[in-house]
Amino acid sequence: DSGVTQTPKHLITATGQRVTLRCSPRSGDLSVYWYQQSLDQGLQFLIQYYNGEERAKGNILERFSAQQFPDLHSELNLSSLELGDSALYFCASSVGQGAGGNTIYFGEGSWLTVV
Amino acid sequence: AQSVTQLGSHVSVSEGALVLLRCNYSSSVPPYLFWYVQYPNQGLQLLLKYTTGATLVKGINGFEAEFKKSETSFHLTKPSAHMSDAAEYFCAVTYTGGFKTIFGAGTRLFVKA
Numbered sequence: 105d106s107g108v109t110q111t112p113k114h115l116i117t118a119t120g121q122r123v124t125l126r127c128s129p130r131s132g133d134l135s136v137y138w139y140q141q142s143l144d145q146g147l148q149f150l151i152q153y154y155n156g157e158e159r160a161k162g163n164i165l166e167r168f169s170a171q172q173f174p175d176l177h178s179e180l181n182l183s184s185l186e187l188g189d190s191a192l193y194f195c196a197s198s199v200g201q202g203a204g205g206n207t208i209y210f211g212e213g214s215w216l217t218v219v
Numbered sequence: 220a221q222s223v224t225q226l227g228s229h230v231s232v233s234e235g236a237l238v239l240l241r242c243n244y245s246s247s248v249p250p251y252l253f254w255y256v257q258y259p260n261q262g263l264q265l266l267l268k269y270t271t272g273a274t275l276v277k278g279i280n281g282f283e284a285e286f287k288k289s290e291t292s293f294h295l296t297k298p299s300a301h302m303s304d305a306a307e308y309f310c311a312v313t314y315t316g317g318f319k320t321i322f323g324a325g326t327r328l329f330v331k332a
Contacts (some may be wrong), residue, residue, distance in 0.1 A: 146324045160319045187249035194262055204313055205251040205270035207318060
């Protein structure tokens with residue numbers, strides 16, 4: 105158990121819909137990361153927050169948005185969903201502002217299926 | 220551009236044989252290097268990492284990796300494969316002062332009985 109909690113574990117929704125994925129980081133970790141893993145794209149970095157502020161942005165679509173709240177939990181919002189958004193979405197956390205040499209701890213992921 | 224290349228999307232070895240998973244990175248600044256493992260239906264977990272100091276790094280489950288700056292490589296090895304090592308392995312890199320961790324495409328390790 106990494107200490108990173110993600111909900112829901114599985115989600116099936118229709119195209120055009122909007123979903124929210126939730127993440128609680130490990131106790132004491134201030135950085136939260138979101139990754140998308142799919143068969144054709146591999147593991148893609150989406151976005152990172154540190155103590156409520158956006159720190160780094162990766163291949164995140166404009167239809168996707170995220171935020172980190174004062175209690176440090178984070179949400180990833182996916183809207184106008186398309187079939188290609190079906191993937192495993194990981195939340196991860198680390199102590200400290202920069203990734204640097206810090207270990208990133210991953211949650212078990214949220215499986216999103218768009219039908 | 221900063222990148223991580225894992226040679227071989229699939230590697231198959233026999234139980235008891237040497238495991239060698241290759242990773243090369245591109246960098247103009249000192250990197251921090253990681254190997255993560257992902258077992259089926261689980262998240263990634265850290266195997267080992269190199270930050271500073273000794274270039275041969277030992278990790279969990281008998282794995283080790285050596286940072287070779289001249290070759291810009293960080294290959295993962297294990298002397299004797301076990302069936303339980305079957306998983307996907309990801310090499311990752313971050314850079315001094317950087318916020319982003321870049322992951323390789325992953326190498327799926329198969330272990331034959």
